[in-house]
Amino acid sequence: MMRVLFAAALALCALPAAAFDEADLLPIDEAFQVEARAPTRDRVEIAWTIADGYYLYRHRMGVQAEDGFAATAELELPAGHRHTDEFFGEVETYRDRVEGVQRGAATAGAATATLRIRYQGCADAGVCYPPHTRTVRVALPQASAQGTPVDGRAAIGALFGSGAAGTLARDAGDQPLPPERAFDFEAIAGSPTTLLLRFTPAPGYYLYRDRSEFRLVDAADGSSVDAPRWPAGSEHEDEHFGTQVVYFEQVEVPLPVRRGSGDAGAVTLEATFQGCQTDGICYPPMTRRVEVDLPAADAAAVAASREAPMATRAADAPRETPPARPLNPGLALLLALAGGLILNLMPCVLPVLSLKAISLARSGGAPAEARTHALWYSAGVLVAFTALGAAALALREAGLALGWGFQLQQPVVVAALTYVMFALGLAMSGVVVFGSRLAGVGDALTRRGGRAGDFFTGVLAVVVASPCTAPFMGAALAFAFAAPVALAMGVFLALGLGLALPFLLIGFVPALAARLPRPGAWMDTLKQLMAFPLYATAAWLAWVLTSQRGADALAWLLTGLLLLAFGLWLAERQRHRATPWLRGFAFVVALAAVWPLWRVHALPPAAATAATDGAVAYAPERLATLRRDGRTVFVDMTADWCVTCKANEKRVLDTDAFRAALAENGAVYMRGDWTNVDPAITAFLEAHGAVGVPLYVVFHGEAEGVVLPTVLTEAAVLGALEPPP
Incomplete structure (x- = not known):
């Protein structure tokens, strides 16, 4: 009989637990309500109000001090109720309410302290909560004129940090040094x-x-x-x-x-x-x-x-990496020649080549005239490449880190080049004819195709070619920027020779010159039609300037173009009239267009715009962190004035296939904008043997980066994003 009664009692005791539903549990912040206060700047009091039927474990409670307060000891708690726990064995627990004290020192000048309070508890029904952390902010009392009295241990905690970084020495007499x-x-x-x-x-x-x-x-x-x-x-x-x-x-x-x-x-x-x-x-x-x-x-x-290999993090262990094998000088010259030749096919050069097409068409296949055009055009190209190379090398020796296309990082150069393209477009459209007083440059370009015009066309081709980087150019330019001056200038001359080579062939190979069309009335229509690529180039340069200096720069540029156009138009109207004061006024109006250039130069850089395509801005620290975390990172070094960059973005990077490949491989798309001077991006370019943009490097974790071709293909990009075997 007693055995039956005992079994019945056990069954009755088990009913609540058996019938308990976890949905009946209180939310943890209601089961264990936490509040904190700081009566002094060296003491924070923390209290837990515990609901009926719930309890807290003493050994699972603690505090980590964060901003505004440095802990100097473990959380002080009163003795709890002894309890044999099925998970932790012999423990102490708290019910109803428990108060603890966290000693430390407030940071000088801090008005609040941030604490991370951790605790864990259970319900009597047999269900336990996972460990919980609550972040609280506590108002600190103001320090008195004499200062809040704290003990030496608290002062040490205030000096040297909080939490794990501020744990006291176990030997109280062994005070830490400053x-x-x-x-x-x-x-x-x-x-x-x-x-x-x-x-x-x-x-x-x-x-x-x-x-x-x-x-x-x-x-x-x-x-x-x-x-x-x-x-x-x-x-x-x-x-x-x-x-x-x-x-x-x-x-x-x-x-x-x-x-x-x-x-x-x-x-x-x-x-x-x-x-x-x-x-x-x-x-x-x-x-x-x-x-x-x-x-x-x-x-x-x-x-x-x-x-030397670029550091991916400052604390890497020593590693032996063989230095990159330098190019043979002969190979560098051949690569430069090939790169210059391919540069003729790049979109940045095509508007200026339209000018050369006009002059070649005017020659009508006459051998002597074709040779003259070719030689003077080539002279302009070579002189311009020599000047550009000399300027780049001189500025680098003076301590400025520059690369290919550096001049277009200067807004005033972009604005001035816009003026040139716009004025040449007006000349091609017949609005103005530049006379001999301007060295016959425009007249030669638009009417006679004389020597000065051919030379100037070659110079202009080099200036507008600098936003482009053709295949083979990167390695040759990297060699030039590190080579002795004489050899470096040889590389720049080889680039110029490659750019001029097609026109030299036309000038000196009669069979090619004979295929040129004969002069005729159709040339006036062609000349006017070729003005529109120049206008398009001016519009593109205006957009680049807006990226560099904002909408105010565009307003000043348009003002300058208006003054320039009015001055040139008025000068053309007075060409055959004996009105000296009007010609002088036209000159003053055109000269006034210089004022907006100065205003553009004085403007601050435009604010960076947030990326809308999921790209993150390049930062060396961010890249190092991602690589340490084992992420795949696609680094795109670009610039708004880089035509090759924009072509790659349009054909490959701004596509659904590229975005899908990023998502599939968990890759991060990181973009560096070199539109303006940026030493961090320049250092990255140099570290990977590049002297200009575009540069594309794919990193798989901390493995060495894979440099992609200058002209991207979808297959090359998607293949590079795949994890290595």
Whole structure:
């Protein structure tokens, strides 16, 4: 009988649990209500109000201080009720209400403190909540004039951080040193292309290898640093970051420098690093700046520094990577010749080639005249390439990091080139005929096709060709920018020869010249028709200027074009009239168009617009983080004035197939805009052997990047996005 009664009692006790539905559980914030207050700047009181039928585990409660407050000890809690738990064994629990105290120190000047409060509890019905974290913000009392009294341990916590980074030393008598004494840091020049860093941890302290970053601050010549070459360290099981490589004694670390120029000068190194006290606190990341005098470097050393592999993160372990094999000078010249030849087919050159087509048509196949056209046009091309190459090399030697197309990064150059294209269009349309007082340039271009006109057409072809990068050009230009001056100028001349080669062939191969059409009345119609590519080029340049300096720049540009057009029209009306004052007035009006150019130059850069195609803006730190996380990243270095870039975007990058490939491979599309001068993008271009845009590099995690061709194809892009085998 007693056995039957006992069984019935057990059944009755089990009924509530058996009938309990988890839907009846209170939300965790109702089962365990949390509130916090700070009566003083060194004490935060936290209280939990616990609903009936619920309890909290003492050992699952804690606080991590964040902004505005530094914890100096573990959360203080009263003794709880002993409880044998089926999950944790012998534990202490709280019911109804429990209050705890978190001691520490408020950050100087902080008005509030942010705390992350963690806890875990259960319902008597036998259902437990997962661990929960609640972030609260607590108002801090104002410090008195004498300052809030805190003990030494609290002051240490305020100085050295919070949470895991501010845990007190286990030995209360072993007070941590200030960061400057705990970790001494020095830097000197070890060579023209290397900085030598020296870290000296105090006895009882250690330095992390992989929690450091280094950069040059505002290097005027575009110099940057590569991965530090850390020596072997000690493996240490760290309570904060797991297994880490650390240094307990003085360590010297070579830091390679990618030189932007060979000139001697001072650079400012910014070093960020982190370390800990053995069995004590961990310091928050500390940043030091040191000025170092770099000695002069010769051209070979500068070139070698740029060939080194670019760092993907500041704390990489030392690695041996063979330097890139330099091009043979003969091969570089051949590539330059081929690149210049292909440049004739690029869309940026076609508007100017329409001018040359007019002059060739006027020659009517006459051998002597065709040779004259070809030679003077080629002379203009070669002189312009020589001047452009000399300017680029001189500016780089002066400390400016530049690349192919650098002149179009200057808004005033873009605006002036718009004037030229617009004026030539007016001339081709017959609105104005430039006379001999302007060296016969326009007249030669639009009527007689004389020597000055041919020469000027060649110069203009080079100027507008710079937004384009043809196949083979990239390697040749990269060689030129690192080679001695004489050899570099040879590369630029080979590019010019390639651009002029088709017209030289027409001029010196009678069979080709004989195929030219005979002059006739049809040429006037062709000349007027060819004005429209020039107008289109002017419109494109105006759009580029808007990207660089905003809508105000466009307004000033249109004002300048209006003044220029009116002045040229008025001058043409007065060509055969004896009205000197009107001709002078026309000249003054046309000259007034220079004023808007100055206004454009004075405008600030336009605000960056948010990408609408899912691309993220290029940032070296962001790229390094994504690569460390094992992500695939498609880096697109572009510019609004780069016609090749825009053609690639239209044909390949702005397509559903490309977007689908990004999504399928979990890839990030990162875009760098080089429309304006950007040293970070210039450094990336140099690191990958490019001297201009476009540049496309695909990274799969921390593997070396794959550089894609200048002219993209869909197959090449989709194949590069696929993960390597």
